[in-house]
Amino acid sequence: MESRNIRLAVIPGDGIGTEVVAEGLKVLEAVGTKIEATHYDLGAARYHRTGETLPDAVLQELRGYDAILLGAVGDPSVPPGILERDLLLRIRFAFDHYVNLRPVKLFPGVRTPLADTPAEDIDMIVVREGTEGLYAGTGGVMRRGTPYEIATQESLNTAHGVERVVRYAFDKAMSRPRKKLTLVHKTNVLTYAGDLWQRTVNRVAEEFPEVTTDYSHIDAASMFFVSQPERFDVVVTDNLFGDIITDLGAAIAGGIGLAASGNINPEGTSPSMFEPVHGSAPDIAGQSKADPTATVLSVAMLLDHLGLAAEAAKVEQAVADDIVERSAGRAGRTTHEIGDDIAARVSS
Amino acid sequence: MESRNIRLAVIPGDGIGTEVVAEGLKVLEAVGTKIEATHYDLGAARYHRTGETLPDAVLQELRGYDAILLGAVGDPSVPPGILERDLLLRIRFAFDHYVNLRPVKLFPGVRTPLADTPAEDIDMIVVREGTEGLYAGTGGVMRRGTPYEIATQESLNTAHGVERVVRYAFDKAMSRPRKKLTLVHKTNVLTYAGDLWQRTVNRVAEEFPEVTTDYSHIDAASMFFVSQPERFDVVVTDNLFGDIITDLGAAIAGGIGLAASGNINPEGTSPSMFEPVHGSAPDIAGQSKADPTATVLSVAMLLDHLGLAAEAAKVEQAVADDIVERSAGRAGRTTHEIGDDIAARVSS
Numbered sequence A, B: 001m002e003s004r005n006i007r008l009a010v011i012p013g014d015g016i017g018t019e020v021v022a023e024g025l026k027v028l029e030a031v032g033t034k035i036e037a038t039h040y041d042l043g044a045a046r047y048h049r050t051g052e053t054l055p056d057a058v059l060q061e062l063r064g065y066d067a068i069l070l071g072a073v074g075d076p077s078v079p080p081g082i083l084e085r086d087l088l089l090r091i092r093f094a095f096d097h098y099v100n101l102r103p104v105k106l107f108p109g110v111r112t113p114l115a116d117t118p119a120e121d122i123d124m125i126v127v128r129e130g131t132e133g134l135y136a137g138t139g140g141v142m143r144r145g146t147p148y149e150i151a152t153q154e155s156l157n158t159a160h161g162v163e164r165v166v167r168y169a170f171d172k173a174m175s176r177p178r179k180k181l182t183l184v185h186k187t188n189v190l191t192y193a194g195d196l197w198q199r200t201v202n203r204v205a206e207e208f209p210e211v212t213t214d215y216s217h218i219d220a221a222s223m224f225f226v227s228q229p230e231r232f233d234v235v236v237t238d239n240l241f242g243d244i245i246t247d248l249g250a251a252i253a254g255g256i257g258l259a260a261s262g263n264i265n266p267e268g269t270s271p272s273m274f275e276p277v278h279g280s281a282p283d284i285a286g287q288s289k290a291d292p293t294a295t296v297l298s299v300a301m302l303l304d305h306l307g308l309a310a311e312a313a314k315v316e317q318a319v320a321d322d323i324v325e326r327s328a329g330r331a332g333r334t335t336h337e338i339g340d341d342i343a344a345r346v347s348s
């Protein structure tokens, strides 16, 4: 990476989003990378103040950054879907973040809630499609509020959209020791979309003879995440199934407080966006109770994405060390304290 | 119940389906209820032999029974979706099984895979909608096999379909000590369908002031099933979310080998169908390795549905006792042995 500053757009968002992003930036600063961060006050507050979710001009501006760091969006004061669709999903779609990358890995020192599961059994990465499926938002409602109401949602799946994310997943599988890829879908019920996904995996698999592939229905996969997580190495799946299974993945890997994610445009034609898997958690917002670790790990993914592998590794190591210390008794820290502790390790 | 025989249609189906159904019938016989069971050889074998999945005449015949006991359908030799859609889902739809009832309860003596979760924390019942949503099967494919392919699936949700299952769930909540109902959906992304579900719950809730209601997104709910299962009492959800979350529920409640279900037509205008939650498990079929307990518990649900509460309780108690004994060391029994043991307890 050339030594020019990294230009970072920061969208703290709602609820605990602002709290955890502050700590993510603290750690980023501690890394010593030259960062030029610009904050955008998108989210519930701005929506209430101005009625805006994501003005076109802002979307245009965001395009000019090297990357985006997002906290979380969503607030009970805003009808469900408005901020999610018009802000978060709008960015994912506009910037063609077709890879939503979510590692599910148990850090040493973290206890999985799964009894009898050795730590090394939980080590996979979920490659979730990020731009189509049921998230397309198409559908509608007729005769709303009457006994004859009908509400529809459409899952849109294209060869273009499926193939590129499947290819990414195979590449990812090649970079891992086990070289195993599992398609998760529901081909026996969603026969049109499932058929497209399965055929695509079968076809791309021919180019990756070293990768072992298998298949699991989403219902069985949810069961196996709990009973046999060692089945999984790289999981590739659609937008909705990926949403569900990565929260479940976070749960088995010690909690949503540690789950990082990247919304990636692999071609780099637009900035990728990094965000914790957790939401805005309005119930604990403003109390400095949120764990910023997921955001810090998302910052590590961001650094790695920008080619700063050494810096990324440093942040990850700091988190790993912090977690070990945590398990040795340093519980009950505030959001700030955890951020301070990780930042101190990074700069030491 | 009058003393005429119960007329039961039995569809063993594929894989382990035939093995577990045999044990279910063994236990049913041991109860001493007068049963007239008629077997239907629907499934992969018949499909290969005749090309038929469920002939119209057979569907018509099935209508005449008091209830249906099904093992499992699906086989790798048949393209995904054929047996599922044209046999299993066809019956659920034709007989308007709009309630798919799935208890998630940890039996004493069964170890949950969740460390630190007291047994009493896992005790809920999932009321899954069974006749619409993404299971409608509508959608299509265009330009199949080309780089321009598009495959769609539609989720169809009607006021009629949602309200009746929501009402059933509220009634169910009233019958339980905690009287709590949680809607699980994804209202922030599936805004049309989610809005219909949420409005329906809100409206019906007014008629049930004693029931506490809350809401959880499907992704968060999947996490909470692992981290805080005690959150849930009655869960009401759509067809697909219900499919996923009940497999997850089975996993946390000690495994799919114990998970029973009923496809219920509450009005009794057509026969209800009872089946284990697990599938045909071709990998272990024919080896007498399958646990028939889920089928036996489905038989208990069947008896209860037919008004034979004492008989249902007897079967459940026999299973509970068998499970305690199992945990005391009687592992490694064959499918038949487990069936024999439970049947012996029932008739003793």
Ligand SMILES: CC(C)[C@H](C(=O)O)[C@@H](O)C(=O)O
Pocket: A073, A074, A084, A085, A088, A243, A277, A279, B188, B189, B219
């Ligand atoms: C907030 C919501 C729209 C979002 C999603 O469903 O993708 C979130 O759950 C996530 O996983 O990033």
Ligand SMILES: CC(C)[C@H](C(=O)O)[C@@H](O)C(=O)O
Pocket: A188, A189, A219, B073, B074, B084, B085, B088, B243, B277, B279
């Ligand atoms: C076999 C399949 C169609 C079925 C479903 O998805 O409903 C099964 O998974 C179930 O849960 O009963």
